[in-house]
Amino acid sequence: MLKNKTAIVTGAGQGIGKGIAVALAKEGCNIVVSDINQETCDQTFAEITKLGVQSIAVKCDVSKKTEVNNLSKVVAEKFNKIDILVNNAGIFPFVPFAKMTEADWDKVLNINLKSMFLTSQAISLNMPEGGKIVNISSVASFIGFEGLVHYCASKSGVNGLVRALALELAPRKINVNAVAPGAIETPGAKSDEKTKQQTLMMIPQKRMGKPEDIANTVVFLASDKSDYITGQVIVVDGGWTLR
Numbered sequence: 001m002l003k004n005k006t007a008i009v010t011g012a013g014q015g016i017g018k019g020i021a022v023a024l025a026k027e028g029c030n031i032v033v034s035d036i037n038q039e040t041c042d043q044t045f046a047e048i049t050k051l052g053v054q055s056i057a058v059k060c061d062v063s064k065k066t067e068v069n070n071l072s073k074v075v076a077e078k079f080n081k082i083d084i085l086v087n088n089a090g091i092f093p094f095v096p097f098a099k100m101t102e103a104d105w106d107k108v109l110n111i112n113l114k115s116m117f118l119t120s121q122a123i124s125l126n127m128p129e130g131g132k133i134v135n136i137s138s139v140a141s142f143i144g145f146e147g148l149v150h151y152c153a154s155k156s157g158v159n160g161l162v163r164a165l166a167l168e169l170a171p172r173k174i175n176v177n178a179v180a181p182g183a184i185e186t187p188g189a190k191s192d193e194k195t196k197q198q199t200l201m202m203i204p205q206k207r208m209g210k211p212e213d214i215a216n217t218v219v220f221l222a223s224d225k226s227d228y229i230t231g232q233v234i235v236v237d238g239g240w241t242l243r
């Protein structure tokens with residue numbers, strides 16, 4: 001479905017990002033595997049190359065403009081166009097609001113939200129018609145979670161960015177959408193058994209999500225089957241936020 005396309009996936013070293021990179025590669029898409037962690041980035045890169053598509057691994061802290069510019073430069077040297085940008089990198093450190101420092105706030109907002117401004121601006125500049133930007137938001141953009149005031153704010157910001165950028169890029173036939181995952185089992189979202197059972201009780205489908213559940217939605221939004229969808233946030237949560 002995505003032959004002759006090239007995608008950048010940020011935060012692709014593990015978890016949802018890795019799932020997305022693998023799923024896109026299985027559709028024949030060339031992949032730029034990017035992560036702040038060189039080791040896990042190289043591991044995903046090794047898996048992707050086995051799938052027979054072209055790939056490179058580029059270490060990048062998406063919250064830093066100089067590193068994003070470098071990513072853009074390295075990618076342009078290897079591929080003549082980037083069709084798909086998946087902004088997945090994100091962090092979710094629990095901090096009670098009363099103890100939240102300015103540094104805590106800035107770090108979460110910079111990695112989860114400012115990064116999407118930086119990468120989207122750098123990469124969309126030379127994106128061809130039919131290009132797709134897919135941002136990973138969260139159900140936390142719609143409902144509140146104690147200990148995650150900064151995170152909830154950052155993800156609500158992502159949804160706003162998606163709507164406004166979709167308007168600006170529509171004349172160039174570039175679509176901008178988001179996927180809002182519910183509770184997905186990843187290395188970053190590890191929880192103890194008690195917390196997991198409490199979460200499961202709130203999910204109508206009675207199972208945790210897998211990276212593939214998010215990746216399948218991203219593949220659709222990255223393909224031409226979603227050409228008439230832009231500025232939307234698609235919730236993938238097993239029904240968690242329905243009540």
Ligand SMILES: NC(=O)c1ccc[n+]([C@@H]2O[C@H](COP(=O)([O-])OP(=O)(O)OC[C@H]3O[C@@H](n4cnc5c(N)ncnc54)[C@H](O)[C@@H]3O)[C@@H](O)[C@H]2O)c1
Nearest residue numbers: 011013014015016036061062089090138183184186188189
């Ligand atoms: N797991 C969930 O339940 C869940 C739910 C809703 C939304 N999300 C969102 O999905 C995305 C992925 O989450 P995950 O659960 O796979 O997390 P994870 O911690 O397992 O993986 C995140 C990856 O992002 C990378 N990363 C962190 N900071 C970075 C930076 N500054 N620059 C580049 N890469 C960076 C990490 O090295 C890691 O490889 C995040 O945006 C997260 O907010 C996750």
